[in-house]
Amino acid sequence: MTKPLALIVDDEPDIRELLEITLNRMGINCQCAGTLAQAAALLRQYAFDVCLTDMHLPDGDGLDLIDQIQTLPSPLPIAVITAHGNMDTAILAMKKGAFDFVSKPVDLAALRQLIKSALKESGDASDKKPQMQQVLLGESAVMCEIRAKITKLARSQAPVYISGESGSGKELVARLIHEQSSRHDRPFIAINCGAIPHELIESEFFGHKKGSFTGAVSDKKGLFQAAEGGTLFLDEVADLPLSLQVKLLRAIQEKKIRPVGEYQEIPVDIRLLSATHRNLAQMVQEGSFRQDLYYRINVIDLHIPPLRERISDITLLIAHILAKLTGGNNPSLSFAALAALQQYAFPGNVRELENILERSLALFNGKEIEVDDLNLPVSSPNTNNPADYDPSQGSLEDYLEDIERKAIATALEENKWNKTAAAKQLGLSFRSFRYRLKKLNMDN
Numbered sequence: 506m507t508k509p510l511a512l513i514v515d516d517e518p519d520i521r522e523l524l525e526i527t528l529n530r531m532g533i534n535c536q537c538a539g540t541l542a543q544a545a546a547l548l549r550q551y552a553f554d555v556c557l558t559d560m561h562l563p564d565g566d567g568l569d570l571i572d573q574i575q576t577l578p579s580p581l582p583i584a585v586i587t588a589h590g591n592m593d594t595a596i597l598a599m600k601k602g603a604f605d606f607v608s609k610p611v612d613l614a615a616l617r618q619l620i621k622s623a624l625k626e627s628g629d630a631s632d633k634k635p636q637m638q639q640v641l642l643g644e645s646a647v648m649c650e651i652r653a654k655i656t657k658l659a660r661s662q663a664p665v666y667i668s669g670e671s672g673s674g675k676e677l678v679a680r681l682i683h684e685q686s687s688r689h690d691r692p693f694i695a696i697n698c699g700a701i702p703h704e705l706i707e708s709e710f711f712g713h714k715k716g717s718f719t720g721a722v723s724d725k726k727g728l729f730q731a732a733e734g735g736t737l738f739l740d741e742v743a744d745l746p747l748s749l750q751v752k753l754l755r756a757i758q759e760k761k762i763r764p765v766g767e768y769q770e771i772p773v774d775i776r777l778l779s780a781t782h783r784n785l786a787q788m789v790q791e792g793s794f795r796q797d798l799y800y801r802i803n804v805i806d807l808h809i810p811p812l813r814e815r816i817s818d819i820t821l822l823i824a825h826i827l828a829k830l831t832g833g834n835n836p837s838l839s840f841a842a843l844a845a846l847q848q849y850a851f852p853g854n855v856r857e858l859e860n861i862l863e864r865s866l867a868l869f870n871g872k873e874i875e876v877d878d879l880n881l882p883v884s885s886p887n888t889n890n891p892a893d894y895d896p897s898q899g900s901l902e903d904y905l906e907d908i909e910r911k912a913i914a915t916a917l918e919e920n921k922w923n924k925t926a927a928a929k930q931l932g933l934s935f936r937s938f939r940y941r942l943k944k945l946n947m948d949n
């Protein structure tokens with residue numbers, strides 16, 4: 506088996522040597538460069554598996570090298586070495602696509618861990634990825650973009666902050682990032698930060714030592730350690746008490762935790778993902794969420810739009826949810842029921858759609874799900890859609906045709922007028938799509 510090859514870029518010969526010896530001991534061959542120009546020459550000459558670079562170089566900085574590596578036909582994981590405490594540079598580097606960072610003075614154990622993860626990542630890119638357990642459905646342009654982003658983000662260690670309304674799919678997105686990452690064979694630990702009593706939260710996160718407080722009858726590992734090597738998903742991160750926010754910030758910055766009642770810090774290797782349906786930026790302004798923590802967890806921001814803003818995804822979601830609930834024996838939905846769902850604002854997003862369909866299955870006549878079976882609350886019309894039906898303005902048929910025309914026009918536009926793709930997005934066969942175009946005089 507050929508040994509992996511690393512590119513080390515640092516202008517200080519002593520550091521280059523230390524890094525080279527450390528990597529050689531891990532069975533990794535190295536090429537070293539003291540400047541950006543030398544690094545560029547080596548990148549043209551060799552196929553590297555990983556790159557480790559200092560930030561300050563005589564002819565530029567590490568960020569330039571990140572840019573350069575992103576333009577390679579198959580970009581390799583690049584990690585940056587930052588000055589101690591300079592998290593801003595580390596964040597900037599990760600925003601630009603760096604895999605991870607390590608701060609000076611370089612902790613060799615942390616460096617070895619980082620290099621192992623990076624090599625696993627570059628190896629996994631060519632290996633077969635695991636079969637996905639979950640799917641993020643939706644053919645709207647925004648959902649296609651989110652899927653592409655997930656694939657890209659899975660290759661990095663950068664903290665991702667997933668925003669979006671309740672039930673819009675934030676946890677699903679977090680699981681997908683984990684499943685597609687090199688950490689997929691390690692734990693994915695999801696914590697609902699709002700569900701843990703404040704007095705227990707520190708011990709839940711970081712663990713505790715026996716006797717450190719009443720009730721601590723034995724040593725206990727916390728969730729950070731449970732997620733070792735994997736991903737920690739902090740759901741409802743806005744609910745974290747301020748006292749824990751300081752400790753979390755330290756854990757992220759130092760990549761170390763200290764269990765309650767313990768003197769020694771323990772290194773931890775986790776990928777941090779977080780989410781909330783609340784407006785975290787506003788909470789920072791109000792002083793109820795620490796600004797420094799906000800910047801650390803929000804290195805990459807991924808926003809999931811509410812379902813009412815991607816109505817074209819509804820048909821696909823309905824088919825998927827009904828198949829899941831009925832084991833593939835999908836009942837059909839009347840046209841009016843579908844139109845009613847397309848008109849609905851879904852304050853609870855996809856989770857609410859799941860609940861509505863589950864309830865309707867208990868109520869429908871066994872043939873077709875009708876509007877009444879949906880039991881939709883009357884108070885939440887979708888303001889992204891045409892106004893409520895008013896019989897004085899025309900027949901129901903005209904009204905429904907209008908909705909259909911708008912849905913088709915949107916799908917065509919989103920798919921750059923590709924009819925096959927538009928039909929797929931709407932969950933229609935091509936034949937039925939063509940028929941509708943003709944019926945609505947949209948086929949010219």
Ligand SMILES: Nc1ncnc2c1ncn2[C@@H]1O[C@H](COP(=O)(O)OP(=O)(O)OP(=O)(O)O)[C@@H](O)[C@H]1O
Binds near residue numbers: 640641670671672740
């Ligand atoms: N695009 C999608 N494709 C398939 N299923 C989805 C999609 N979006 C959401 N779901 C499903 O909807 C349900 C709610 O999603 P999820 O729990 O990820 O939402 P959330 O935003 O994390 O909610 P909360 O803010 O309440 O924690 C789950 O069953 C999830 O699998």
